[in-house]
Amino acid sequence: MMRRLSLTARMSLLFAACTATVSLVAGALFSRASEAHFIELDQQLLEGRLELFRSALRQVDTAAALPGSLPALRQVLTQHPDLDLRLDGNDGRIWFNTLTGQSTSPPPQPGLQRWREGGIDYRVLRAPLRLDGPSSADITLLLDITHHQHFLERMQALIWLTVGLSALATALLGAWVARQGLRPLHQMANVAAGVSASSLTTRLTEDGVPQELVELTGAFNAMLARLDDGFQRLSAFSADIAHELRTPLSNLLTQTQVTLSHPRRADDYRETLHSNLEELQRLAQMVSDMLFLAKAEHGLITARREPLDLAAELDALIEFYSPLTEESEVQISRTGEARVSADQSMLQRALSNLLDNALRFTPAGGAIDLKLEHDARGLRLTVANTGPVIAAELIPRLFDRFVRADPARREGGEHAGLGLAITRSIIQAHGGEIRCESADGWTRFIIQFPTGF
CATH class of the missing domain: 1.10.287 (Helix Hairpins)
Structure with missing residues (x-):
């Protein structure tokens, strides 16, 4: 199986590819601009020399008139040794040619062209010798541009070398930069690798993090x-x-x-x-x-919904606990009406836990108040009882498992401190929430069900 590239390697290769592409495009543009510049210079040079040769050959109309102008022609050629000249007469014959021993004729097309012969590169300009005649001999000037081509070839080789070296340098620098930039990820990986049951307090610092x-x-x-x-x-x-x-x-x-x-x-x-x-x-x-x-x-408890009269369910619980309330002389009352859609057995268990909890902590002669009311958030059920106030630091933990309001008391062997935890789970399974308030001699467990419950 092919090994996957690391993020550092991918970023390095990406940097190298981007640099190589930019360098290659820039080099190609520079090479093309240089070549166009040389072509423009050669054209200006050939056009300027063309006027000199036209001046030297202004009396030549036929091949017979050429010998009289040869001294002036050769003088101009001597002054410009990098030029070669060819005259093609209007009779189809070559009147003059400095390219001796060449087997291939220069391009016959008029205008500026490039031509190669015998390993030498030429820039060729072909034009009429006279501009005022209907049929004139053609003059062809050939400029040796071999040194230009060698320069362009060296420049292209240098471009390729620059592209390769810049790509390599960028890859190396990119690897270093990527490694430095990804150091927080390596630190995170090291922390994650070192996490165990005894080191869960370790934290990553956000100082210096990108x-x-x-x-x-x-x-x-x-x-x-x-x-x-x-x-x-x-x-x-x-x-x-x-x-x-x-x-x-x-x-x-x-x-x-x-x-x-x-x-x-x-x-x-x-x-x-x-x-x-x-x-x-x-x-x-x-x-x-x-x-x-x-x-x-783990979300495995699903509440089966059915229409219920919540007031009737509370009344049934009050009747069930009536022997205990009569024995302890506790007054219990209910106010309000509400109909809900809930799991009857689960809801009865939750309400029974709350009522049993209230009875155990309500002193003799005390009171328990059950109230149903609707507000902007939905249905609210309050189970309140008189009795000792619960310490404020204990209230957030009341719904945890095995937590008792008075840890020093065993509250009888039948109570293990799981009732409120079960009650909260049932309420949450129905989409509601429960909280506790304890002050001024009253302890209230408030259940809030959403609208449409």
């Missing part, structure tokens, strides 16, 4: 923060669950060992089994609650 990587750096640090928070929560959860399971398991183990230490009556064994059954039921409920929370955290 503007394009600031957002990526912030997102990477935020990801590490989420991982750190999740790991801390998982570690705390593991410690909490170990602590919560240790007590009932220890009770079961101790009670069983004591019972088996010596023979007992059948009633004693039956009593021990009933006690163990209660502990096992508590453990089963705790495991079931933790499984529910685990599914909720």
Whole structure:
């Protein structure tokens, strides 16, 4: 399988290709401009010399008249050794030609042209000898431009060499620049490679980071923060669950060992089994609650919607808890009406948790108030009870697992501190949110459901 090029290599090759392209285009334009300049100079030179030869041959109309003008013609040729001359008469014969021994005739077309003969490059200008005659001999001037062509060839070779060297230099410099520019990415990769359960507090610094990587750096640090928070929560959860399971398991183990230490009556064994059954039921409920929370955290809990009369559901719960409220002389009331579309069993579980929690913390002779009301945000359900105020620093953690309002109290063996966490998961599964307020002798759990719930 072909190995993929690194980002540094790709950028280096891109820099080199761009530089080579620019250099090549610039060199080609310079070469073409130089060639056009030489052609213009040659044309000016040949046109100027053409007038000299016309002046020297102004008396020549026929081949017989040429010998009289030869001295003047040769004098002009002597003054310009880089020129050759050919006269083509109007009778089809060559009257004069300095290109002795040439096997190929110059181009017959009039005007300025390039011609090569015997390894020599010529710039050729062909024109009528006389401008006032209907049929005149043609004069052809040939300028040796071999040195021009050698210059252009050397310049083209230099252009190619420059293109190659500039591409190589740009590739090397581009690799260095790319490596320096990508250093934050390498640092990010090193940090990511070193991330483990014991190094989640490591963060990337944004000092000196290019503007394009600031957002990526912030997102990477935020990801590490989420991982750190999740790991801390998982570690705390593991410690909490170990602590919560240790007590009932220890009770079961101790009670069983004591019972088996010596023979007992059948009633004693039956009593021990009933006690163990209660502990096992508590453990089963705790495991079931933790499984529910685990599914909720991974979005596996789906609320089945059905029309419900929320006021009737609250009234049913009030009736269910009426023996407890009468025993503790707690006054419970409900106000407001609302119809909702929700999962009845899940919603009953959430409301039962809140009402049970309120009953446990409401002192004798206190009050519990259930209120249904509609506002601009939708439906709001408030479960309020009188009693001790919850410390402000504890309120943000009330809905975490195994958190109790009074950590010093066990609140009875049946409560493991999972009720509020389950309640929040159920409310969120229905698209709502829940919060707690505690002040002035009242503790309120406020559930906010969106419009159309």
